[in-house]
Amino acid sequence: MNAATQKDRYDLAIIGAGPAGMMAALRAAECGAKVVLIEKNRMPGTKLLMTGKERCNITNAETDIRAFAACFGSNGRFLYNALYHFGVKETIDLFHRSGLKTKTERGGRVFPESDSAKDVRDLFLRLIKKAGVTLLTGCSIKKLSAHQGVIEKVILEDTEIKARNYLICTGGLSYPGTGSTGDGYRWAGQMGHRIVPTRPALTPITVEEKWVRELEGLSLKNVRVSIFQDNKKQDERFGEALFTGNGLSGPIILDISKSTGKLLAAGRADLFIDLKPALDVSVLDKRILRDLEAHHNKSIKNILPDLLPQKLIPVILELAKIDPEKKANSVTKDERKRLRTLLKEFRLTVKGLLGFEKAIITAGGIDLKEVDPRTMRSKMIRNLYFAGEILDLDGPTGGYNLQVCWSTGYLAGESAARD
């Protein structure tokens, strides 16, 4: 629909058709409001399509509200109302009721049974259409016009839209190519809101060692990653990591990036991967010895595949200074020790974190002290609401961040419709 034809006055104008905006639009329309959802991209939910490697980790099966909120640090308390009102269970119920089956994987990660983020986006498109929401795509809001603490209209390229209430769901700053370019922060700031300084969160980590390039694409399952500073372990995670062209990514790396960033600000940080966390050093040593004895005539490079992914073997042998062709029966005690140490303490020097271009989420945003957690309404502008990533909330990987969008979007949509 063309924005220029929009002369009607709405009950609620929602800016940004990501997960938060679409959920809010659906709920507000269900509550009887006349809703317009305005999106600058040609299609809604561009970022949603990328989530969970295009499989969309829609939520986390953590149904204990306090435990869920605790994953967001001290700001998590802001979420209590939204989660009590429309939490994990209600979200999953909504998907099931609407015909989208889900499955739960390791770490409580909930995905559509179809493994398709597009199914999630398309479901919302159907639901908002059925609920009577007016969807305007390819329409970029230029600014919000406010007078004496009340928004009067939103201004687009070639028209204006008026509503009783307004909801900003423009997301954060990460992956700006998806449409999240921080417009909402700017408008809110101009209207007097404090914006907690934004920074990239859940980011890949880059390392100094150039040879990681040889490992690009290698995924390590069930490993333990630890971050050290001044010879002291500062943080650790267990799970899946992935080598990139210049460092590491994958769920546990993204999750540990926050504390790594803080450590880097104070000095050098080293990352250690325990490739065999289930085996302690002496058990691992016996295992290596057993393998060497059992295959005494084979070269070492042909014995290690039982213990390590193929791609890692040349790198490990090079670092351990062991000739890959060396026969098992001539591997020395020192060489075996070096090998064992590398398997338990595969060390990399942290260079830095990648920026907003590759961050999964934005930390910082609309100061939560200026938003009413019972309604998501601004405490500064009477007819303004916020939902989704624009708020100063950033959780770990595992479906937590999308649940913020579902819960705050639902609450904001309902409150704005009834106000």
Ligand SMILES: Cc1cc2nc3c(=O)[nH]c(=O)nc-3n(C[C@H](O)[C@H](O)[C@H](O)COP(=O)(O)OP(=O)(O)OC[C@H]3O[C@@H](n4cnc5c(N)ncnc54)[C@H](O)[C@@H]3O)c2cc1C
């Ligand atoms: C690669 C990647 C994978 C991810 N995977 C997961 C996952 O599996 N699980 C999970 O929980 N979280 C995941 N996330 C995080 C999750 O995608 C975000 O938390 C979520 O998309 C935020 O939703 P939102 O609706 O607040 O904002 P967004 O999804 O960013 O949507 C904001 C919308 O506002 C529109 N907009 C902005 N400015 C304007 C304007 N001026 N006028 C009109 N429209 C405007 C944008 O075009 C955009 O469509 C992932 C993020 C990334 C980048």
